[in-house]
Amino acid sequence: MNILVFVKRVPDTESRIRIQHETKTIAEDGLNFVVSPYDEYAVEEALRLKEAKGGTVRVISVGRDEAAAVLRKCLAMGADEAFLVKDDSPETYDGLRTARIIARAVERKFAGADLLLFGKQSVGADNSQVPAMVAEFLGLPQATVVTKLEVEAAAATAYREIEGGTEKVILPLPAVVTAQKGLNEPRYETLKGIMAAKKKEIPVVKLDELGLGPDEIASQIAITGLDVPAQRQAGKILQGDPAETARELVRLLRDEAKVI
Protein backbone atom coordinates (compact mmCIF):
# COMPACT_ATOMS: atom_id res chain seq x y z
CA MET A 1 0.00 0.00 0.00
CA ASN A 2 1.48 3.28 -1.17
CA ILE A 3 0.24 6.10 1.07
CA LEU A 4 0.72 9.85 0.82
CA VAL A 5 0.07 11.99 3.89
CA PHE A 6 -0.22 15.77 3.71
CA VAL A 7 0.73 17.83 6.75
CA LYS A 8 0.81 21.51 7.63
CA ARG A 9 2.90 23.49 10.10
CA VAL A 10 0.62 25.53 12.38
CA PRO A 11 0.79 27.37 15.74
CA ASP A 12 -0.09 25.02 18.60
CA THR A 13 -3.55 25.23 20.15
CA GLU A 14 -2.25 26.95 23.30
CA SER A 15 -1.16 29.93 21.19
CA ARG A 16 -2.54 33.38 21.80
CA ILE A 17 -3.03 34.90 18.36
CA ARG A 18 -1.86 38.49 17.77
CA ILE A 19 -2.47 40.51 14.62
CA GLN A 20 -0.07 42.68 12.65
CA HIS A 21 -2.65 45.16 11.42
CA GLU A 22 -0.53 46.92 8.79
CA THR A 23 0.09 43.66 6.88
CA LYS A 24 -3.15 41.92 7.94
CA THR A 25 -1.16 38.89 9.06
CA ILE A 26 -0.69 36.86 12.23
CA ALA A 27 2.35 37.82 14.31
CA GLU A 28 4.54 34.71 14.29
CA ASP A 29 7.19 35.69 16.84
CA GLY A 30 6.82 33.79 20.07
CA LEU A 31 4.49 31.17 18.59
CA ASN A 32 5.29 27.49 18.96
CA PHE A 33 4.71 25.64 15.69
CA VAL A 34 3.63 22.01 15.46
CA VAL A 35 2.20 19.49 13.01
CA SER A 36 -1.49 20.39 12.73
CA PRO A 37 -3.14 18.03 15.28
CA TYR A 38 -5.54 16.38 12.81
CA ASP A 39 -2.62 15.70 10.45
CA GLU A 40 -1.00 13.66 13.21
CA TYR A 41 -3.98 11.29 13.17
CA ALA A 42 -3.50 10.96 9.41
CA VAL A 43 0.20 10.11 9.82
CA GLU A 44 -0.58 7.59 12.54
CA GLU A 45 -3.25 5.91 10.42
CA ALA A 46 -0.82 5.64 7.50
CA LEU A 47 1.83 4.06 9.73
CA ARG A 48 -0.66 1.51 11.09
CA LEU A 49 -1.81 0.59 7.59
CA LYS A 50 1.80 0.15 6.51
CA GLU A 51 2.52 -2.04 9.54
CA ALA A 52 -0.50 -4.20 8.74
CA LYS A 53 -0.15 -4.40 4.97
CA GLY A 54 3.34 -3.29 4.00
CA GLY A 55 4.10 -0.50 1.55
CA THR A 56 5.42 3.00 1.97
CA VAL A 57 4.39 6.16 3.77
CA ARG A 58 5.47 9.43 2.20
CA VAL A 59 4.71 12.71 3.95
CA ILE A 60 4.42 15.99 2.06
CA SER A 61 4.07 19.56 3.23
CA VAL A 62 3.48 22.69 1.18
CA GLY A 63 5.13 25.69 2.78
CA ARG A 64 8.27 27.58 3.61
CA ASP A 65 11.61 26.03 4.69
CA GLU A 66 10.42 26.05 8.32
CA ALA A 67 7.93 23.28 7.46
CA ALA A 68 10.92 20.89 7.36
CA ALA A 69 10.72 20.69 11.16
CA VAL A 70 7.21 19.21 11.12
CA LEU A 71 8.20 16.83 8.31
CA ARG A 72 11.10 15.65 10.46
CA LYS A 73 8.69 14.87 13.28
CA CYS A 74 6.69 12.70 10.85
CA LEU A 75 9.89 10.90 9.83
CA ALA A 76 10.65 10.34 13.52
CA MET A 77 7.19 8.82 13.96
CA GLY A 78 8.10 6.31 11.25
CA ALA A 79 7.31 7.76 7.82
CA ASP A 80 9.64 6.46 5.10
CA GLU A 81 10.19 9.69 3.22
CA ALA A 82 9.27 13.34 3.50
CA PHE A 83 9.10 16.05 0.85
CA LEU A 84 8.76 19.81 1.03
CA VAL A 85 6.85 21.52 -1.76
CA LYS A 86 8.44 24.90 -1.30
CA ASP A 87 5.97 27.76 -1.35
CA ASP A 88 7.26 31.03 0.06
CA SER A 89 3.96 32.84 -0.13
CA PRO A 90 2.52 34.00 3.20
CA GLU A 91 -0.71 32.35 4.39
CA THR A 92 -3.41 33.11 1.81
CA TYR A 93 -6.28 31.28 3.56
CA ASP A 94 -7.23 30.15 0.05
CA GLY A 95 -7.75 26.39 -0.05
CA LEU A 96 -8.13 26.33 -3.82
CA ARG A 97 -4.59 27.56 -4.36
CA THR A 98 -3.07 24.95 -2.02
CA ALA A 99 -5.25 22.22 -3.52
CA ARG A 100 -4.05 23.06 -7.02
CA ILE A 101 -0.44 22.86 -5.89
CA ILE A 102 -1.00 19.52 -4.15
CA ALA A 103 -3.02 18.00 -6.98
CA ARG A 104 -0.36 18.97 -9.52
CA ALA A 105 2.43 17.72 -7.25
CA VAL A 106 0.66 14.36 -6.93
CA GLU A 107 0.29 14.09 -10.71
CA ARG A 108 3.85 15.11 -11.53
CA LYS A 109 5.91 13.82 -8.60
CA PHE A 110 3.95 11.37 -6.47
CA ALA A 111 1.75 9.45 -8.90
CA GLY A 112 0.55 5.92 -8.17
CA ALA A 113 -0.57 6.30 -4.55
CA ASP A 114 -3.39 4.09 -3.24
CA LEU A 115 -4.46 6.41 -0.49
CA LEU A 116 -4.13 10.16 0.14
CA LEU A 117 -4.54 11.01 3.82
CA PHE A 118 -5.06 14.50 5.28
CA GLY A 119 -6.19 15.98 8.59
CA LYS A 120 -9.85 17.00 8.42
CA GLN A 121 -8.75 20.64 8.54
CA SER A 122 -5.64 22.60 9.42
CA VAL A 123 -5.80 24.11 12.85
CA GLY A 124 -5.57 27.79 11.98
CA ALA A 125 -7.01 28.42 8.53
CA ASP A 126 -9.77 25.98 9.59
CA ASN A 127 -11.01 25.82 6.00
CA SER A 128 -11.65 22.06 5.53
CA GLN A 129 -11.25 22.72 1.80
CA VAL A 130 -7.99 21.31 0.51
CA PRO A 131 -8.56 17.51 0.70
CA ALA A 132 -11.95 17.54 -1.06
CA MET A 133 -10.62 19.96 -3.69
CA VAL A 134 -7.61 17.71 -4.32
CA ALA A 135 -9.98 14.74 -4.63
CA GLU A 136 -12.04 16.63 -7.21
CA PHE A 137 -9.00 17.78 -9.19
CA LEU A 138 -7.71 14.19 -9.31
CA GLY A 139 -11.14 12.63 -9.92
CA LEU A 140 -10.91 10.55 -6.73
CA PRO A 141 -13.64 9.59 -4.26
CA GLN A 142 -13.38 10.96 -0.75
CA ALA A 143 -14.46 10.46 2.82
CA THR A 144 -13.95 13.43 5.12
CA VAL A 145 -13.98 13.65 8.94
CA VAL A 146 -13.33 9.94 9.35
CA THR A 147 -13.20 8.23 12.76
CA LYS A 148 -12.73 4.65 11.55
CA LEU A 149 -11.09 3.33 8.41
CA GLU A 150 -10.93 -0.23 7.09
CA VAL A 151 -8.77 -0.81 4.03
CA GLU A 152 -8.92 -3.86 1.77
CA ALA A 153 -6.91 -4.50 -1.37
CA ALA A 154 -9.00 -2.40 -3.75
CA ALA A 155 -11.47 -0.56 -1.56
CA ALA A 156 -11.83 1.15 1.79
CA THR A 157 -14.75 1.52 4.18
CA ALA A 158 -14.72 4.82 6.01
CA TYR A 159 -16.98 5.91 8.85
CA ARG A 160 -17.46 9.65 8.80
CA GLU A 161 -18.93 11.83 11.48
CA ILE A 162 -22.18 13.62 10.62
CA GLU A 163 -24.64 15.47 12.87
CA GLY A 164 -26.09 12.94 15.30
CA GLY A 165 -24.63 9.89 13.62
CA THR A 166 -22.12 8.24 11.34
CA GLU A 167 -22.07 7.78 7.58
CA LYS A 168 -20.52 4.59 6.25
CA VAL A 169 -18.85 5.31 2.91
CA ILE A 170 -17.47 2.71 0.49
CA LEU A 171 -14.54 3.98 -1.53
CA PRO A 172 -12.74 2.21 -4.36
CA LEU A 173 -9.01 2.99 -4.16
CA PRO A 174 -7.26 5.28 -4.82
CA ALA A 175 -9.18 7.65 -2.56
CA VAL A 176 -8.84 10.71 -0.34
CA VAL A 177 -9.56 10.32 3.38
CA THR A 178 -9.42 13.01 6.08
CA ALA A 179 -8.77 12.19 9.72
CA GLN A 180 -10.90 13.28 12.67
CA LYS A 181 -10.00 12.99 16.33
CA GLY A 182 -10.99 9.49 17.47
CA LEU A 183 -9.48 7.74 14.43
CA ASN A 184 -6.50 6.60 16.50
CA GLU A 185 -4.06 7.70 19.19
CA PRO A 186 -0.89 9.06 17.54
CA ARG A 187 2.35 7.52 18.77
CA TYR A 188 5.21 9.45 20.28
CA GLU A 189 8.48 9.51 18.40
CA THR A 190 11.16 7.20 19.77
CA LEU A 191 14.68 8.42 20.44
CA LYS A 192 15.87 6.02 17.73
CA GLY A 193 13.30 7.46 15.36
CA ILE A 194 14.37 11.02 16.14
CA MET A 195 18.04 10.16 15.54
CA ALA A 196 17.23 8.41 12.26
CA ALA A 197 15.01 11.30 11.13
CA LYS A 198 17.85 13.76 11.67
CA LYS A 199 19.96 11.97 9.09
CA LYS A 200 17.28 11.76 6.44
CA GLU A 201 17.27 14.16 3.57
CA ILE A 202 14.06 16.04 2.86
CA PRO A 203 13.92 16.59 -0.91
CA VAL A 204 12.50 19.92 -2.02
CA VAL A 205 10.04 20.25 -4.89
CA LYS A 206 10.05 23.78 -6.25
CA LEU A 207 6.76 25.41 -7.14
CA ASP A 208 7.97 26.22 -10.65
CA GLU A 209 8.68 22.52 -11.30
CA LEU A 210 4.93 21.94 -11.20
CA GLY A 211 4.10 23.99 -14.29
CA LEU A 212 1.25 25.91 -12.72
CA GLY A 213 0.24 29.14 -14.42
CA PRO A 214 0.24 32.46 -12.53
CA ASP A 215 -3.57 32.49 -12.51
CA GLU A 216 -3.57 29.03 -10.93
CA ILE A 217 -1.39 30.06 -8.01
CA ALA A 218 -3.02 33.46 -7.53
CA SER A 219 -5.10 33.61 -4.35
CA GLN A 220 -8.83 34.00 -4.90
CA ILE A 221 -9.15 35.66 -1.50
CA ALA A 222 -8.72 39.43 -1.12
CA ILE A 223 -8.29 40.10 2.58
CA THR A 224 -9.99 43.27 3.77
CA GLY A 225 -9.72 42.75 7.52
CA LEU A 226 -8.11 40.60 10.18
CA ASP A 227 -9.07 41.14 13.79
CA VAL A 228 -9.23 39.46 17.13
CA PRO A 229 -12.75 39.17 18.55
CA ALA A 230 -14.01 41.90 20.84
CA GLN A 231 -13.21 41.07 24.45
CA ARG A 232 -16.29 39.84 26.24
CA GLN A 233 -17.06 41.80 29.37
CA ALA A 234 -16.87 39.82 32.59
CA GLY A 235 -20.42 39.53 33.87
CA LYS A 236 -22.23 38.96 37.14
CA ILE A 237 -20.72 36.43 39.50
CA LEU A 238 -22.97 34.89 42.12
CA GLN A 239 -21.64 33.35 45.32
CA GLY A 240 -23.27 31.82 48.34
CA ASP A 241 -26.08 29.36 48.98
CA PRO A 242 -26.44 26.97 45.98
CA ALA A 243 -30.24 27.11 45.98
CA GLU A 244 -30.31 30.90 46.06
CA THR A 245 -27.61 31.38 43.44
CA ALA A 246 -29.38 28.90 41.14
CA ARG A 247 -32.68 30.76 41.57
CA GLU A 248 -31.04 34.14 40.96
CA LEU A 249 -29.21 32.85 37.86
CA VAL A 250 -32.44 31.59 36.32
CA ARG A 251 -34.13 34.92 37.08
CA LEU A 252 -31.26 36.76 35.31
CA LEU A 253 -31.40 34.41 32.31
CA ARG A 254 -35.12 35.02 32.00
CA ASP A 255 -35.54 38.70 32.89
CA GLU A 256 -32.18 40.22 31.92
CA ALA A 257 -30.56 38.03 29.24
CA LYS A 258 -33.97 36.84 27.96
CA VAL A 259 -32.60 33.52 26.72
CA ILE A 260 -35.18 31.32 28.41
Add this chain to the structure above:
Amino acid sequence: MIAVYLETRDGKIKKSSLEALSEAKRRAVEMGDETAAVLVGGGVAGLAPGAFGLGAAKVYALENPALADYSSQGYALALAEFAGEARPAALFFAATAMGRDLAPRVAARLGAGLASDCTKVAVKNGTLEFTRPIYAGKAFLTFTLISSPKLATLRPNVFPLAEAVSESGEVIAKSVSFPDGAVKGRVAEVLREESAEVDVTEADVVIAGGRGLKGPENFALLRDLAAVFPRAAVGASRSAVDSGWIGHQHQVGQTGKTVSPNLYIGVGISGAIQHLAGMSSSKVIVAVNKDAEAPIFKVADYGIVGDLLEVVPRLKDELKKALAD
Protein backbone atom coordinates in the same frame (compact mmCIF):
# COMPACT_ATOMS: atom_id res chain seq x y z
CA MET B 1 -29.16 35.49 -8.28
CA ILE B 2 -27.90 34.10 -4.99
CA ALA B 3 -28.52 30.36 -5.04
CA VAL B 4 -28.59 28.23 -1.92
CA TYR B 5 -28.13 24.48 -1.86
CA LEU B 6 -30.77 23.01 0.46
CA GLU B 7 -29.52 19.91 2.23
CA THR B 8 -32.06 17.19 2.86
CA ARG B 9 -31.80 14.39 5.38
CA ASP B 10 -34.60 11.86 5.84
CA GLY B 11 -36.77 13.71 3.32
CA LYS B 12 -36.64 17.02 5.16
CA ILE B 13 -34.76 20.25 4.50
CA LYS B 14 -32.20 20.95 7.22
CA LYS B 15 -32.75 23.99 9.41
CA SER B 16 -29.17 25.21 8.79
CA SER B 17 -29.91 25.31 5.05
CA LEU B 18 -32.99 27.44 5.70
CA GLU B 19 -30.83 29.77 7.78
CA ALA B 20 -28.47 30.09 4.79
CA LEU B 21 -31.44 30.77 2.50
CA SER B 22 -32.71 33.43 4.92
CA GLU B 23 -29.32 35.16 4.87
CA ALA B 24 -29.11 34.89 1.08
CA LYS B 25 -32.52 36.58 0.83
CA ARG B 26 -31.44 39.47 3.08
CA ARG B 27 -28.25 40.07 1.09
CA ALA B 28 -30.01 39.66 -2.26
CA VAL B 29 -32.58 42.28 -1.29
CA GLU B 30 -29.71 44.61 -0.41
CA MET B 31 -28.16 44.03 -3.83
CA GLY B 32 -31.45 44.24 -5.73
CA ASP B 33 -31.13 40.60 -6.69
CA GLU B 34 -33.25 37.49 -6.21
CA THR B 35 -32.67 34.15 -4.49
CA ALA B 36 -33.05 30.63 -5.73
CA ALA B 37 -32.99 27.36 -3.85
CA VAL B 38 -31.39 24.20 -5.20
CA LEU B 39 -32.43 20.71 -4.19
CA VAL B 40 -30.51 17.61 -5.22
CA GLY B 41 -31.74 14.03 -4.93
CA GLY B 42 -33.82 11.21 -6.29
CA GLY B 43 -37.15 13.03 -6.22
CA VAL B 44 -37.03 16.30 -4.32
CA ALA B 45 -39.24 18.79 -6.22
CA GLY B 46 -42.00 18.21 -3.66
CA LEU B 47 -39.91 19.98 -1.01
CA ALA B 48 -39.98 23.27 -2.94
CA PRO B 49 -42.76 25.01 -0.94
CA GLY B 50 -40.44 25.23 2.10
CA ALA B 51 -38.09 27.39 0.05
CA PHE B 52 -40.78 29.63 -1.44
CA GLY B 53 -41.91 30.42 2.09
CA LEU B 54 -38.49 31.97 2.75
CA GLY B 55 -38.62 34.10 -0.35
CA ALA B 56 -36.87 32.02 -3.02
CA ALA B 57 -38.13 33.12 -6.44
CA LYS B 58 -37.16 29.83 -8.05
CA VAL B 59 -36.46 26.33 -6.84
CA TYR B 60 -34.23 24.13 -8.94
CA ALA B 61 -34.70 20.41 -8.39
CA LEU B 62 -31.71 18.47 -9.75
CA GLU B 63 -32.83 14.88 -9.95
CA ASN B 64 -31.50 11.45 -10.79
CA PRO B 65 -32.36 8.17 -9.04
CA ALA B 66 -28.62 7.69 -8.46
CA LEU B 67 -28.65 10.86 -6.33
CA ALA B 68 -31.14 9.43 -3.83
CA ASP B 69 -28.21 8.78 -1.49
CA TYR B 70 -25.59 11.45 -0.93
CA SER B 71 -22.26 11.19 -2.71
CA SER B 72 -19.80 14.07 -2.79
CA GLN B 73 -18.88 13.38 -6.41
CA GLY B 74 -22.42 13.00 -7.72
CA TYR B 75 -23.79 16.03 -5.89
CA ALA B 76 -20.77 18.16 -6.87
CA LEU B 77 -21.30 17.23 -10.47
CA ALA B 78 -24.98 18.17 -10.34
CA LEU B 79 -24.35 21.49 -8.59
CA ALA B 80 -21.45 22.48 -10.84
CA GLU B 81 -23.57 21.76 -13.89
CA PHE B 82 -26.37 23.86 -12.40
CA ALA B 83 -23.94 26.74 -11.72
CA GLY B 84 -22.62 26.54 -15.26
CA GLU B 85 -26.10 26.84 -16.75
CA ALA B 86 -27.99 29.11 -14.34
CA ARG B 87 -24.90 31.25 -13.63
CA PRO B 88 -25.76 32.40 -10.10
CA ALA B 89 -23.67 35.29 -8.75
CA ALA B 90 -23.23 33.30 -5.55
CA LEU B 91 -23.90 29.82 -4.24
CA PHE B 92 -24.31 29.24 -0.49
CA PHE B 93 -24.28 26.03 1.53
CA ALA B 94 -24.82 25.35 5.21
CA ALA B 95 -21.49 24.52 6.88
CA THR B 96 -22.71 21.10 8.01
CA ALA B 97 -20.97 17.74 7.67
CA MET B 98 -22.43 17.51 4.16
CA GLY B 99 -21.85 21.15 3.21
CA ARG B 100 -18.22 21.00 4.28
CA ASP B 101 -17.74 17.76 2.34
CA LEU B 102 -19.50 18.97 -0.79
CA ALA B 103 -18.79 22.69 -1.26
CA PRO B 104 -15.00 22.31 -1.82
CA ARG B 105 -15.63 19.76 -4.58
CA VAL B 106 -18.05 22.14 -6.29
CA ALA B 107 -15.52 24.95 -5.89
CA ALA B 108 -12.74 22.86 -7.45
CA ARG B 109 -15.00 21.86 -10.35
CA LEU B 110 -15.81 25.51 -10.99
CA GLY B 111 -12.26 26.70 -10.32
CA ALA B 112 -13.65 29.18 -7.79
CA GLY B 113 -12.51 30.21 -4.32
CA LEU B 114 -14.63 29.24 -1.33
CA ALA B 115 -15.43 31.11 1.88
CA SER B 116 -15.76 28.38 4.53
CA ASP B 117 -17.82 28.47 7.69
CA CYS B 118 -18.78 32.15 7.50
CA THR B 119 -20.29 33.89 10.49
CA LYS B 120 -21.07 37.15 8.67
CA VAL B 121 -21.96 38.11 5.12
CA ALA B 122 -22.11 41.76 4.07
CA VAL B 123 -22.47 43.71 0.85
CA LYS B 124 -19.55 46.09 0.21
CA ASN B 125 -19.30 48.13 -2.98
CA GLY B 126 -21.81 45.87 -4.65
CA THR B 127 -19.97 42.64 -3.86
CA LEU B 128 -20.28 40.09 -1.07
CA GLU B 129 -17.84 40.36 1.79
CA PHE B 130 -17.39 37.38 4.08
CA THR B 131 -16.19 37.12 7.67
CA ARG B 132 -15.09 33.82 9.14
CA PRO B 133 -13.33 32.67 12.29
CA ILE B 134 -9.77 31.39 11.97
CA TYR B 135 -7.71 29.71 14.70
CA ALA B 136 -11.09 28.41 15.97
CA GLY B 137 -12.29 31.93 16.68
CA LYS B 138 -9.11 33.44 18.11
CA ALA B 139 -9.19 35.76 15.07
CA PHE B 140 -11.65 36.75 12.35
CA LEU B 141 -10.77 37.12 8.68
CA THR B 142 -12.80 39.40 6.44
CA PHE B 143 -12.40 39.16 2.68
CA THR B 144 -13.96 39.22 -0.74
CA LEU B 145 -13.66 36.45 -3.30
CA ILE B 146 -12.00 37.37 -6.59
CA SER B 147 -13.36 34.43 -8.58
CA SER B 148 -17.01 33.86 -9.47
CA PRO B 149 -19.46 32.53 -8.55
CA LYS B 150 -18.96 33.51 -4.90
CA LEU B 151 -19.10 30.21 -3.02
CA ALA B 152 -19.62 30.14 0.72
CA THR B 153 -20.61 27.81 3.51
CA LEU B 154 -22.50 29.47 6.39
CA ARG B 155 -22.12 28.32 9.95
CA PRO B 156 -25.25 26.79 11.50
CA ASN B 157 -26.97 28.61 14.36
CA VAL B 158 -25.50 32.01 13.46
CA PHE B 159 -27.83 33.47 10.83
CA PRO B 160 -31.40 34.10 11.94
CA LEU B 161 -34.18 32.20 10.24
CA ALA B 162 -36.51 34.53 8.33
CA GLU B 163 -40.20 34.60 9.12
CA ALA B 164 -41.95 32.30 6.69
CA VAL B 165 -44.19 34.19 4.29
CA SER B 166 -46.57 32.41 1.99
CA GLU B 167 -45.18 32.96 -1.46
CA SER B 168 -45.17 30.69 -4.42
CA GLY B 169 -42.67 30.48 -7.21
CA GLU B 170 -41.37 28.53 -10.11
CA VAL B 171 -40.07 24.97 -9.78
CA ILE B 172 -37.48 24.05 -12.37
CA ALA B 173 -36.91 20.30 -12.41
CA LYS B 174 -33.77 19.14 -14.20
CA SER B 175 -32.72 15.62 -14.83
CA VAL B 176 -29.01 15.20 -14.12
CA SER B 177 -26.99 12.72 -16.09
CA PHE B 178 -23.42 11.71 -15.52
CA PRO B 179 -20.90 9.68 -17.42
CA ASP B 180 -20.28 6.09 -16.33
CA GLY B 181 -17.76 5.81 -13.54
CA ALA B 182 -17.96 9.51 -12.61
CA VAL B 183 -19.25 8.68 -9.14
CA LYS B 184 -16.92 6.25 -7.39
CA GLY B 185 -17.63 6.52 -3.68
CA ARG B 186 -21.03 5.86 -2.19
CA VAL B 187 -22.71 6.11 1.18
CA ALA B 188 -23.61 2.55 2.11
CA GLU B 189 -25.44 3.33 5.31
CA VAL B 190 -26.23 6.11 7.77
CA LEU B 191 -25.87 4.94 11.35
CA ARG B 192 -27.79 7.07 13.83
CA GLU B 193 -26.59 7.53 17.36
CA GLU B 194 -29.06 5.61 19.49
CA SER B 195 -29.87 8.52 21.73
CA ALA B 196 -30.60 10.71 18.68
CA GLU B 197 -29.09 13.63 20.56
CA VAL B 198 -28.90 17.05 18.97
CA ASP B 199 -25.36 17.78 17.77
CA VAL B 200 -23.52 20.47 19.77
CA THR B 201 -23.14 22.59 16.63
CA GLU B 202 -26.89 22.61 16.04
CA ALA B 203 -28.17 22.90 19.60
CA ASP B 204 -29.83 26.04 20.98
CA VAL B 205 -28.33 25.29 24.39
CA VAL B 206 -24.97 23.61 25.10
CA ILE B 207 -24.20 22.27 28.58
CA ALA B 208 -20.48 21.49 28.66
CA GLY B 209 -18.54 19.65 31.32
CA GLY B 210 -14.85 19.63 32.18
CA ARG B 211 -12.32 18.15 34.52
CA GLY B 212 -14.26 19.57 37.48
CA LEU B 213 -16.84 16.82 36.97
CA LYS B 214 -14.21 14.45 38.40
CA GLY B 215 -15.44 11.46 36.42
CA PRO B 216 -17.69 10.20 33.62
CA GLU B 217 -20.61 9.49 35.98
CA ASN B 218 -21.23 13.17 36.64
CA PHE B 219 -22.02 13.82 32.97
CA ALA B 220 -25.42 12.35 33.94
CA LEU B 221 -26.06 15.60 35.84
CA LEU B 222 -25.43 17.56 32.65
CA ARG B 223 -27.65 15.26 30.58
CA ASP B 224 -30.43 15.82 33.13
CA LEU B 225 -29.93 19.56 32.87
CA ALA B 226 -29.92 19.39 29.05
CA ALA B 227 -33.17 17.39 29.09
CA VAL B 228 -34.94 20.45 30.52
CA PHE B 229 -34.50 22.31 27.20
CA PRO B 230 -36.12 21.41 23.88
CA ARG B 231 -32.89 21.48 21.81
CA ALA B 232 -29.92 21.12 24.12
CA ALA B 233 -26.72 19.11 23.73
CA VAL B 234 -23.98 18.04 26.12
CA GLY B 235 -20.50 19.32 25.31
CA ALA B 236 -17.13 18.72 26.91
CA SER B 237 -13.66 20.17 27.34
CA ARG B 238 -10.65 18.50 25.78
CA SER B 239 -9.43 17.18 29.13
CA ALA B 240 -12.79 15.47 29.79
CA VAL B 241 -12.65 13.86 26.33
CA ASP B 242 -9.00 12.88 26.61
CA SER B 243 -9.76 11.29 30.01
CA GLY B 244 -12.25 9.07 28.19
CA TRP B 245 -15.28 10.40 30.11
CA ILE B 246 -17.27 11.21 26.96
CA GLY B 247 -16.92 10.77 23.18
CA HIS B 248 -14.85 13.23 21.14
CA GLN B 249 -17.91 14.26 19.11
CA HIS B 250 -18.90 16.26 22.20
CA GLN B 251 -15.63 18.20 22.40
CA VAL B 252 -15.90 21.97 22.15
CA GLY B 253 -12.76 23.94 21.34
CA GLN B 254 -9.88 24.14 18.93
CA THR B 255 -9.48 20.41 18.32
CA GLY B 256 -13.21 19.90 18.69
CA LYS B 257 -16.20 21.84 17.53
CA THR B 258 -16.92 25.53 17.51
CA VAL B 259 -20.37 26.27 18.86
CA SER B 260 -22.56 29.36 18.95
CA PRO B 261 -25.71 28.44 20.87
CA ASN B 262 -28.08 30.96 22.44
CA LEU B 263 -26.99 29.70 25.83
CA TYR B 264 -23.75 27.97 26.79
CA ILE B 265 -23.34 26.64 30.32
CA GLY B 266 -19.81 25.53 31.24
CA VAL B 267 -19.72 23.29 34.29
CA GLY B 268 -16.42 22.49 35.97
CA ILE B 269 -14.54 23.95 33.02
CA SER B 270 -11.63 26.22 33.88
CA GLY B 271 -11.51 27.84 30.44
CA ALA B 272 -8.28 26.93 28.64
CA ILE B 273 -7.64 29.23 25.69
CA GLN B 274 -8.34 26.50 23.16
CA HIS B 275 -11.75 25.81 24.77
CA LEU B 276 -12.71 29.49 24.98
CA ALA B 277 -11.94 29.82 21.26
CA GLY B 278 -14.61 27.25 20.51
CA MET B 279 -17.45 28.75 22.55
CA SER B 280 -16.89 32.49 22.85
CA SER B 281 -19.30 33.26 20.02
CA SER B 282 -22.17 31.86 22.13
CA LYS B 283 -24.82 34.50 22.74
CA VAL B 284 -24.97 34.08 26.52
CA ILE B 285 -22.26 32.30 28.52
CA VAL B 286 -22.79 30.89 32.00
CA ALA B 287 -20.04 29.30 34.09
CA VAL B 288 -20.32 27.13 37.17
CA ASN B 289 -16.99 26.54 38.89
CA LYS B 290 -15.73 26.22 42.42
CA ASP B 291 -12.64 28.30 41.64
CA ALA B 292 -13.54 32.00 41.55
CA GLU B 293 -10.27 32.67 39.67
CA ALA B 294 -11.05 30.29 36.78
CA PRO B 295 -10.40 32.06 33.43
CA ILE B 296 -13.87 31.12 32.17
CA PHE B 297 -15.39 33.73 34.52
CA LYS B 298 -13.61 36.43 32.48
CA VAL B 299 -15.78 35.65 29.45
CA ALA B 300 -18.95 34.55 31.25
CA ASP B 301 -22.02 36.78 31.30
CA TYR B 302 -23.15 35.04 34.46
CA GLY B 303 -21.27 32.82 36.85
CA ILE B 304 -21.88 30.81 39.96
CA VAL B 305 -18.95 30.11 42.23
CA GLY B 306 -19.81 26.88 43.98
CA ASP B 307 -19.80 23.12 44.10
CA LEU B 308 -21.28 21.88 40.84
CA LEU B 309 -22.74 18.79 42.52
CA GLU B 310 -24.89 21.10 44.63
CA VAL B 311 -25.53 23.83 42.07
CA VAL B 312 -26.43 21.81 38.94
CA PRO B 313 -29.40 19.83 40.36
CA ARG B 314 -30.86 23.04 41.84
CA LEU B 315 -30.29 24.87 38.58
CA LYS B 316 -32.18 22.09 36.82
CA ASP B 317 -35.15 22.44 39.21
CA GLU B 318 -35.27 26.22 38.86
CA LEU B 319 -35.01 26.05 35.04
CA LYS B 320 -37.77 23.47 34.92
CA LYS B 321 -40.01 25.78 36.92
CA ALA B 322 -39.14 28.81 34.79
CA LEU B 323 -39.66 26.98 31.50
CA ALA B 324 -43.00 25.57 32.68
CA ASP B 325 -44.34 29.10 33.36
